[in-house]
Amino acid sequence: MGLRKEIPMPGTEQRDLAAVPAATLTKMRRRGVLFIIGQLDLGGTESQLVMLAKDLKRRGWRVEVFSLSKGGVLAEPLSRAGVNLVYGLHRQNPAPAAAASAKVIEPSVAPKTRPSVKAMLVLSAAAASLVARIALSRPTAVHALLPLTNFLGAVAGRIAFARLVITSRRGLGNHQERWPRLKRMDRIANRLSHVVVANSHAVAADMAARDDYDVHAVKVIPNGLDLSRFDDIENSRAETRLKLGLSPDEIGIVIVANLIPYKGHRDLIQAFALASPRHSGLRLFMAGQDRGIREALLDEAARLGVGSKVQALGSRTDVPALLAGMDIGVIASHEEGFCNALMEKLAAGLPVVATNVGGNPEAVSGMPGCVLVEARDPADLARGLLAVLDRMPEPLADRKFRQQTMRQRYSIAAMVDDYERLYLAGR
Numbered sequence: 447m448g449l450r451k452e453i454p455m456p457g458t459e460q461r462d463l464a465a466v467p468a469a470t471l472t473k474m475r476r477r478g479v480l481f482i483i484g485q486l487d488l489g490g491t492e493s494q495l496v497m498l499a500k501d502l503k504r505r506g507w508r509v510e511v512f513s514l515s516k517g518g519v520l521a522e523p524l525s526r527a528g529v530n531l532v533y534g535l536h537r538q539n540p541a542p543a544a545a546a547s548a549k550v551i552e553p554s555v556a557p558k559t560r561p562s563v564k565a566m567l568v569l570s571a572a573a574a575s576l577v578a579r580i581a582l583s584r585p586t587a588v589h590a591l592l593p594l595t596n597f598l599g600a601v602a603g604r605i606a607f608a609r610l611v612i613t614s615r616r617g618l619g620n621h622q623e624r625w626p627r628l629k630r631m632d633r634i635a636n637r638l639s640h641v642v643v644a645n646s647h648a649v650a651a652d653m654a655a656r657d658d659y660d661v662h663a664v665k666v667i668p669n670g671l672d673l674s675r676f677d678d679i680e681n682s683r684a685e686t687r688l689k690l691g692l693s694p695d696e697i698g699i700v701i702v703a704n705l706i707p708y709k710g711h712r713d714l715i716q717a718f719a720l721a722s723p724r725h726s727g728l729r730l731f732m733a734g735q736d737r738g739i740r741e742a743l744l745d746e747a748a749r750l751g752v753g754s755k756v757q758a759l760g761s762r763t764d765v766p767a768l769l770a771g772m773d774i775g776v777i778a779s780h781e782e783g784f785c786n787a788l789m790e791k792l793a794a795g796l797p798v799v800a801t802n803v804g805g806n807p808e809a810v811s812g813m814p815g816c817v818l819v820e821a822r823d824p825a826d827l828a829r830g831l832l833a834v835l836d837r838m839p840e841p842l843a844d845r846k847f848r849q850q851t852m853r854q855r856y857s858i859a860a861m862v863d864d865y866e867r868l869y870l871a872g873r
Contacts, residue, residue, distance in 0.1 A: 477507075477508065477584075477585065477586040478507060478508035478509065478510065478583060478584070478585035478586055478587075479502060479507055479508075479509055479510075479585050479586060479587045479588075479589055479869055480510045480511075480512060480579065480580060480583060480585040480587070480588050480589070481495055481498075481499060481509070481510070481511045481512065481589050481590075481591065482511075482512045482513075482576065482588070482589070482590040482591065482595045482598065482599040483495055483511060483512070483513050483514070483590075483591050483592065483595055484513070484514045484515065484592055484594060484595050485513060485514065485515040485518050486511070486513050486515075486517070486518030486519070486520040486521045486524070486531075487518040487519055487520065488519055488520065488735070488761070490616070490669075490783075490785070490786040490787075491591050491592055491614075491616045492518075492520050493520070493786060494616075494645075494669055494670065494786070495511070495520075495591060496520050496523055496524060497670055497672060497858050497861075497862075498670070498861065498862060498865060499511060499524060499527070499529050500523070500524070500527040500529065501858055501859075501862040502862060502865075502866070503527050503528055503529055504527075505862070505866065507866075508583075508585075509528075509529045509530070510529070510530040510531075510532060510579075510583060510585070511524060511529055511530070511531050511532070512532045512533075512534060512576055512579060513531065513532070513533055513534065514533075514534045514572055514594075514595065514598075515533070515534075516533040532575075532579055534571075534572035534573075534575050534576060569594075569598070572598065573598050573601065573602050576598060576599070576602040577602045577605050577606045578606075580602060580603060580606035580608050581606045581607075585608070586609065586610060586869055586870075587608075587609075587610040587611075587612055587868075587869040588602075588603040588606075588608040588610065588611050588612065589612040589613075589614070589869075590603075590611075590612070590613050590614065590635075591613075591614045591616060592614070592616060593621050593628050593631065593632060594628070594631070596613040596614065596631075596632065596635040596639075597628075597631040597632070597634060597635045599611065599613060599635075600613055600634070600635040600638035600639050601634070601635075601638060603638070604638050610640050610641070610869065611638060611639050611640050611641075612639060612640065612641045612642075612643060612868070613635050613636070613639040613641075613642050613643070614642075614643045614644070614645070615642065615643070615644045615645070615649050615650070615652075615653045615664075615783070616644075616645055616649070616783045616784075617649060617781065617782065617783030617804065618648075618649060618652045618781050618782070618783065618803070618804055619632070619652055619653060619656040619657070620781050622656060629656070629657075632656075632657055633657050633658075636657055636659055641665055641868065642659070642663070642664050642665070643664070643665045643666075643667055643868070644664050644665070644666050644667075644783075645666070645667065645668055645669050645783055645784040645805065646666065646668065646783060646784040646804060646805025646808050647666055647805070647808060648783075648803075648804050648805050648807070648808065649783045649784065649804060649805060650664040650666050652804075665868060667861060667864045667865060667868070668784060668805075668808075668855070668856060668861065669784045669786060669789060669856065669861065670856055670857060670858040670859075670860065670861030670862065671786070671789045671790065671793055671852065671856045671857070671858065672858055673793060673852065673853050673856075673857060673858075675765075675766045676766050676790075676793045676794055676849070679766045679767060679769070679770040679794060680770060681770075682766070682767035682770040682771065683770045683771050685767075685771075686767050686768060686770055686771025687771045690729075690731065690757075690771060692729060692771065693727075695727055696727040696728070696729055697725065697727055697728050697729065697773045697774065697835065697838065698729050698731060698771060698772040698773050698774070699718065699728060699729065699730045699731070699772065699773065699774045699775075699776060699831070700730075700731045700732075700733065700768065700769065700772040700774070700775055700776070700791075700796075701714055701730075701731075701732050701733070701734075701775070701776045701777070701778060701787075702733045702734060702762070702765055702768075702769075702775075702787045702790065702791070703732075703733075703734045703777075703778075703779070703787055704734040704735045704736075704737055705732065705734050705735065705736045705737050705738075705739050705740050705743065705758070706737045706739070707739060708779060708780045708781055709734075709778065709779050709780075710777075710778030710779050710780055710801065710821065710822070710827075711732060711739070711743050711778065712739075712742075712743060712746055713778050713821075713822060713823070713824045713827055714730070714732075714776055714778040714824075714827060715730070715743060715746050715747050715750065715752070715756060716746070716750065716824035716827075716828075717778075717824040717825070717827035717828035717830075717831055718730045718747075718752060718755075718756065718828075718831070719747075719750035719751065719752045720824065720825065720828035721828045721831045721832050721835065722752055722755065724832060724835070725832075725835050728755060728835075729755050729756075729757070730747075730752075730755060730756045730757070731757050731759055731768075731772070732756070732757070732758045732759060733759040733760070733761075733762045733765070733768060734759075734760075734761065734762075735760070735761045736758070736760065740758050743756075743758065744756065744758060765790060766790070766794060769790060769791060769794035769796060770794060772794075772796060773796070773838070774796060774797055774798070774799065774831070774834055774835070775788075775791030775792075775794075775796040775797070775798040775799075776798065776799050776800070776827075776831070777791075777798060777799070777800040777801060777806060778801055778821075778827060779801055779803060779804075779806075779821070780801070780803065780821045780822055781803055781804060781821075782801075782803050782804035782805060782806055783804050783805060784804065784805035784808070784809070785800075785804065785805065785806060785809065788800055788806060788809050788810070789809060789852065789856055792809065792810070792813060792816075792848050792849075792851075792852050793848075793849060793852040793853075793856075794849070795845035795846065795848050795849045796845075796848070797814075797815035797816055797817075797834050797840060797844070797848075798810060798813075798816045798817075799816070799817050799819060799827065799830035799831055799833075799834055800816065800817075800818055800819070801818070801819055801820065801821040801827075802818040802819065802820060802821065803821050806818065812851065813847075813848050813851065814840075814844040814847060814848070815834060815837065815840050815844050815848075816848075817830040817833050817834060818830070
């Protein structure tokens with residue numbers, strides 16, 4: 447992974463060939479897009495939706511977001527941007543811990559149980575409300591995200607004769623194993639969609655294999671990143687390290703991910719314990735909302751003798767500043783679609799050790815100092831950490847290269863351009 451040469455991303459040739467001049471896009475009549483999502487709490491897909499919706503609104507689109515659950519911390523920035531919010535279930539979001547087991551809102555992590563009659567009636571009512579909304583607003587595109595809302599959006603869109611129905615695959619299809627009924631729902635959504643979008647080629651290939659779908663018919667549009675948040679973050683490094691108690695000779699290792707088992711925090715703690723004897727002065731910081739495993743993770747760190755070196759920071763709103771104070775980023779997930787946290791670490795210039803899952807290999811392609819490791823394998827994760835640690839201090843040029851490459855590949859403008867062309871092509 448130490449190549450310095452820029453490696454073109456798969457699919458960029460198609461993006462260039464399909465490019466439409468910005469002036470032409472500006473002249474084309476813009477109507478509306480209706481997004482469909484389960485909830486508006488913090489999450490990778492939800493954050494991508496906010497960026498897309500706000501930028502489309504700035505470009506003159508009429509944007510609505512239909513959310514199954516009412517409220518959520520991301521509702522406010524959407525409302526401030528002038529995006530109209532419509533709620534299907536008319537109830538507040540469950541608490542984060544409860545959401546992890548809710549069958550309706552988060553089926554991807556639900557147990558393998560039959561949904562209750564009440565849940566199905568509630569979803570039916572939400573679907574009827576969605577049909578009415580589509581028929582009333584007549585958007586140019588109906589765009590659903592995540593498994594359950596893909597199904598609802600595709601069915602409702604077709605019933606309401608929407609001119610363009612788009613569903614999205616944002617991650618690998620492991621949700622089908624956790625809740626088998628979703629496999630059939632995914633296939634129905636695929637058939638009813640005019641276009642299926644994936645956020646990485648790995649996700650597109652996984653979907654094609656699981657659902658017997660033509661991979662060439664999947665439109666790949668990578669995630670975008672608000673790169674302005676990473677402007678001049680170097681100025682935050684000293685202050686961040688001071689607040690965290692990091693001395694100049696200590697090495698800060700960071701993972702930014704909600705504390706959920708599949709994010710691999712336990713693997714990382716075990717790998718950190720394996721790497722620590724080889725390098726003194728290591729510190730591990732875990733930033734993310736606790737979904738019920740924080741105490742178990744800290745107990746594991748204490749058991750392995752690294753408890754004093756591991757710190758759980760909780761949710762952070764200052765991620766760019768936090769990353770500026772770090773030296774190494776880690777993605778330890780067992781599964782990913784296209785990882786926003788990985789993009790943020792690279793945009794901050796960090797060398798990253800990432801599991802070889804989902805779109806992670808695409809994101810680190812051509813990035814110097816980055817290492818791919820096997821998922822669910824603490825020993826291999828420790829190998830990756832040691833490989834990065836052994837080349838420290840790394841050349842400043844490597845850090846700059848990663849930052850510049852991220853700006854070239856994953857700007858919000860590039861992502862919104864691709865979606866805008868997709869919506870307009872379906873008119």
